[in-house]
Amino acid sequence: MTNTNTAISRDEKDWQRVLWKRLPYPDNYVPPTHFLASLRKNANFTPYTYGPLVLASTSVCQHVANIFIFLSVFLRLKEHTSNPRFIVWLAILLFCVGYVTWEVLLYRQGGTWTRESRSRVMRSAILVFLALLSLAPVLKTLTEATSSDSIWALAFFLFTLHTLLADYTAPRLQESRERLTSVLSMNAAISAAVVLASRLDSDLSVFALVLFSVQMFALFPLLRRRLFSTPAMFRAFITGILSFASISLMSAHSSMAGWIVLSALLFITFVAPALLVWAQRYKNEIRGEWDVAVPEVG
Amino acid sequence: MRNLRVFWPQNSRHNGTLIGWLHDNVVVIATVVESESNIDIHGLLEGHEKWLELKEGCRDTPVNLGRVHRSDEGFLSITFEDKALNGIKTHFVLYARPSLYYMQFYSLSPLQLDITIKADEATSNIASGGRLVQDILLEPGLRQEQCCDLRCITRQMNASAVVEAALNSSKQPPLPTSKPRAPSQAWKGTRQILRLALDSLFGICNLPLFIFDSTTRLKDVSATIQQFDVRLEQFSFFPSQVRLISTRSRKDIATYSAQYINFYNNVWLIFNDVVIGTAVGTALCENHQYLGQLLYTYTELWTVRYVIDALTWLDDWPVGLKLNTELSRALHLSFMAMTNIWGYALNAISGHLPLIIYLMGLSGSTGLTMILSLSSDLLSLLTIHIYLSYLVATTACHRILLTAGSLWNLFRGKRYNVLQNRLDSWDYSLDQLLLGTMLFTLVAFLSPTIVVYYGLFAAARLVTILMHALSETILAVMNHFPLFVLMLRIKDSRRLPGGIHFRPTKRADIQNALLTVKSVPIAFSRIFFQYLLLWGRLSSHYHPVRLIGHVATASFINPIPRYSIRYSMLPVGSTSPKEKLE
Numbered sequence: 001m002t003n004t005n006t007a008i009s010r011d012e013k014d015w016q017r018v019l020w021k022r023l024p025y026p027d028n029y030v031p032p033t034h035f036l037a038s039l040r041k042n043a044n045f046t047p048y049t050y051g052p053l054v055l056a057s058t059s060v061c062q063h064v065a066n067i068f069i070f071l072s073v074f075l076r077l078k079e080h081t082s083n084p085r086f087i088v089w090l091a092i093l094l095f096c097v098g099y100v101t102w103e104v105l106l107y108r109q110g111g112t113w114t115r116e117s118r119s120r121v122m123r124s125a126i127l128v129f130l131a132l133l134s135l136a137p138v139l140k141t142l143t144e145a146t147s148s149d150s151i152w153a154l155a156f157f158l159f160t161l162h163t164l165l166a167d168y169t170a171p172r173l174q175e176s177r178e179r180l181t182s183v184l185s186m187n188a189a190i191s192a193a194v195v196l197a198s199r200l201d202s203d204l205s206v207f208a209l210v211l212f213s214v215q216m217f218a219l220f221p222l223l224r225r226r227l228f229s230t231p232a233m234f235r236a237f238i239t240g241i242l243s244f245a246s247i248s249l250m251s252a253h254s255s256m257a258g259w260i261v262l263s264a265l266l267f268i269t270f271v272a273p274a275l276l277v278w279a280q281r282y283k284n285e286i287r288g289e290w291d292v293a294v295p296e297v298g
Numbered sequence: 299m300r301n302l303r304v305f306w307p308q309n310s311r312h313n314g315t316l317i318g319w320l321h322d323n324v325v326v327i328a329t330v331v332e333s334e335s336n337i338d339i340h341g342l343l344e345g346h347e348k349w350l351e352l353k354e355g356c357r358d359t360p361v362n363l364g365r366v367h368r369s370d371e372g373f374l375s376i377t378f379e380d381k382a383l384n385g386i387k388t389h390f391v392l393y394a395r396p397s398l399y400y401m402q403f404y405s406l407s408p409l410q411l412d413i414t415i416k417a418d419e420a421t422s423n424i425a426s427g428g429r430l431v432q433d434i435l436l437e438p439g440l441r442q443e444q445c446c447d448l449r450c451i452t453r454q455m456n457a458s459a460v461v462e463a464a465l466n467s468s469k470q471p472p473l474p475t476s477k478p479r480a481p482s483q484a485w486k487g488t489r490q491i492l493r494l495a496l497d498s499l500f501g502i503c504n505l506p507l508f509i510f511d512s513t514t515r516l517k518d519v520s521a522t523i524q525q526f527d528v529r530l531e532q533f534s535f536f537p538s539q540v541r542l543i544s545t546r547s548r549k550d551i552a553t554y555s556a557q558y559i560n561f562y563n564n565v566w567l568i569f570n571d572v573v574i575g576t577a578v579g580t581a582l583c584e585n586h587q588y589l590g591q592l593l594y595t596y597t598e599l600w601t602v603r604y605v606i607d608a609l610t611w612l613d614d615w616p617v618g619l620k621l622n623t624e625l626s627r628a629l630h631l632s633f634m635a636m637t638n639i640w641g642y643a644l645n646a647i648s649g650h651l652p653l654i655i656y657l658m659g660l661s662g663s664t665g666l667t668m669i670l671s672l673s674s675d676l677l678s679l680l681t682i683h684i685y686l687s688y689l690v691a692t693t694a695c696h697r698i699l700l701t702a703g704s705l706w707n708l709f710r711g712k713r714y715n716v717l718q719n720r721l722d723s724w725d726y727s728l729d730q731l732l733l734g735t736m737l738f739t740l741v742a743f744l745s746p747t748i749v750v751y752y753g754l755f756a757a758a759r760l761v762t763i764l765m766h767a768l769s770e771t772i773l774a775v776m777n778h779f780p781l782f783v784l785m786l787r788i789k790d791s792r793r794l795p796g797g798i799h800f801r802p803t804k805r806a807d808i809q810n811a812l813l814t815v816k817s818v819p820i821a822f823s824r825i826f827f828q829y830l831l832l833w834g835r836l837s838s839h840y841h842p843v844r845l846i847g848h849v850a851t852a853s854f855i856n857p858i859p860r861y862s863i864r865y866s867m868l869p870v871g872s873t874s875p876k877e878k879l880e
Contacts, residue, residue, distance in 0.1 A: 124727065124728060125729075127729055127733075128729050128732055128733065131733055131736075132736075135736060135740070138740060139736070141622070141623070141624055142622070142739070142740065142743050142744075143743060144622070144623060145620035145621065145622060146620060183710075183711035183726070183731065184709070184710060184711060186731065186735075187709050187711075187734075187735045187738075190732060190735040190736065191709075191735055191739050194735075194736055194739045194740075195739060210736070214732060218728060218731075218732060
């Protein structure tokens with residue numbers, strides 16, 4: 001062993017990691033200075049900055065605000081403070097506004113829609129409308145036998161699932177499919193809406209609530225992904241409107257609820273990004289030559 | 299050749315001329331003749347009809363082998379014609395001569411009672427058995443070519459009684475060969491009519507019922523028709539069987555014996571059936587009023603009143619389960635309507651129930667099996683409303699469960715790929731997702747109601763199926779029980795040979811006797827071979843795990859198809875029943 005040690009100190013500069021030459025040191029020898037020299041810490045690390053993070057968390061905020069708007073509509077319908085017809089017209093109005101916005105954004109981004117896809121959208125919209133109309137009486141008596149507490153618990157669970165699994169990322173440049181988790185989140189939200197709607201009294205209110213929930217939970221997330229390409233001010237503006245609407249609607253029922261919604265939204269928008277930025281200092285990602293290589297394309 | 303084995307018939311005289319066969323180191327003695335002069339063995343045997351049938355199996359005619367002499371201590375000594383064999387140490391193996399008239403015989407392989415298997419399949423298993431026994435008789439060190447042919451030896455042993463009878467009787471006139479009678483005209487006419495009648499009856503029994511599917515025949519639906527069909531089949535084969543048995547052929551004694559045993563077993567079973575059936579039938583006829591009343595009260599109680607009570611209990615939040623009220627009420631009303639209609643029908647026929655029981659008793663004179671099958675049909679008629687309700691409930695529950703499964707897949711965003719038999723992620727369109735989710739919530743809340751109603755009728759159906767199974771088992775026992783074979787086994791087990799044993803013996807009159815040949819009767823598993831088969835089929839069909847699996851997935855439970863229980867006892871290669879009458 002000693003003569004290899006002396007051999008090593010001499011050939012440190014001549015050390016090569018090749019196996020096709022007969023070298024004086026063993027095959028797996030690495031000199032101490034070279035050892036773990038290729039270790040990189042936090043190599044591709046660009047730390048989050050506060051501003052863009054806040055902007056990105058506005059989508060989470062919109063989602064949560066959506067849920068609270070829906071809950072307040074449900075409470076109004078349950079206590080008969082709103083007219084179900086008004087809700088139906090509101091839902092139809094929202095559909096038209098959203099459709100127009102979609103077309104405008106599409107035009108701005110340069111993509112066009114064929115007539116075929118437009119007619120398909122119209123067809124499926126009418127189909128869903130009519131199907132809801134016919135299913136509403138059946139849905140009304142669905143959970144008559146179950147107690148209210150189980151229904152609230154079930155709805156809470158389903159809405160939590162919806163919030164956790166929703167797709168908050170920006171869409172990629174090319175048109176790609178919805179991810180699986182976003183399908184599950186949408187299904188969970190629709191189920192929660194159906195379950196809550198079965199607590200209502202009249203067929204029309206059931207229909208109104210379910211139609212409204214379809215607008216809120218199925219169509220609005222699609223629109224929101226499109227909105228990522230608009231300037232930041234516009235997105236912040238939309239978020240502000242939604243939050244304000246949710247807070248005011250909820251506080252109309254009870255001030256406690258209004259305060260809860262306000263604090264939740266503030267937490268999500270401002271406090272959580274700060275926490276994330278603060279936690280970046282603990283990031284410790286190690287990469288080296290032993291990892292899977294990342295190809296550089298282009 | 300250092301040792302000579304001599305197969306010596308018991309109860310033969312000890313002094314005289316030996317007639318038998320000679321093998322390499324085995325000598326089989328057929329008989330010991332007293333006369334000193336050379337008798338014309340060949341001439342006597344060739345004139346004997348029964349020997350001619352056996353001659354082929356025994357390889358050649360027996361020859362004069364030499365003389366035997368018994369010493370005073372009891373040692374037999376043989377002086378052979380062939381001088382080379384004298385002086386070799388002889389061991390005597392005793393055997394009792396089997397009487398072929400009574401169909402006793404030795405056999406190396408077990409008697410094949412299953413006459414539906416072809417003969418050449420059965421005899422292929424003999425070779426390995428014979429080889430083992432040969433090792434007992436051989437000296438170590440001998441090559442395989444010098445083995446004795448044990449099969450030939452057994453055939454020669456079987457033929458020894460015939461040889462003795464032929465040689466001991468004086469020259470007798472040859473037996474008149476029976477000529478086939480020319481059938482008379484009247485017989486031909488009756489045969490035509492019989493054939494027509496049997497044809498039509500068979501056609502009725504095998505009528506395909508197209509409302510179910512093209513393979514369901516009338517005899518699969520009704521137990522009575524099935525029993526009728528079994529009897530018809532047995533009767534249509536009787537003439538040919540009788541003719542076969544009356545030939546008394548000795549050539550292929552194993553097949554003949556099996557057919558004889560089966561024929562008489564069937565005859566005995568039918569007689570038993572008729573006797574017991576007449577007894578039970580008269581009991582039924584005498585008490586038909588009382589039994590009719592009893593039947594009506596119990597049927598009404600069990601199939602109508604209890605069902606209505608159960609349905610009412612289910613409608614009212616059973617066991618605290620909160621069922622969907624509207625759906626529960628709809629199901630309750632429809633099943634209640636069916637049961638009430640049946641209640642009225644039962645009321646209407648209640649006056650005729652004693653008459654039905656009287657008719658059943660009358661039919662008992664054709665056999666207990668007929669009474670059993672009629673009662674099985676009566677049971678299925680009386681519970682027909684449960685059957686129909688079960689049909690409806692099963693279809694509904696099965697569809698609901700299938701729908702729930704596929705909607706659950708839609709909820710998770712997956713789809714069942716039939717080509718690859720797996721679940722794939724699938725991109726549903728938005729309206730499919732919306733409607734699918736809503737329907738899924740709907741189905742999830744409605745399925746407990748349907749499952750509960752299905753459970754009630756599934757339980758009722760299980761009970762009726764088990765009662766049917768019981769009656770079918772008893773029918774199978776009565777149709778195929780091997781009474782005759784059991785009696786033979788007890789009375790004369792040499793008629794059911796299953797192999798040979800060699801036992802060491804000591805006999806006072808023959809001191810140099812070494813072994814005795816004993817016939818081993820066939821094992822009970824072979825006697826009950828039909829039952830093992832039937833039991834296998836019954837237990838696999840009515841297996842509890844299988845039944846519970848069917849109930850859990852709401853698949854339709856059907857009683858065992860009757861053709862798989864009925865074991866056909868007809869010989870293979872038999873043509874259709876129409877031609878058998880000729």
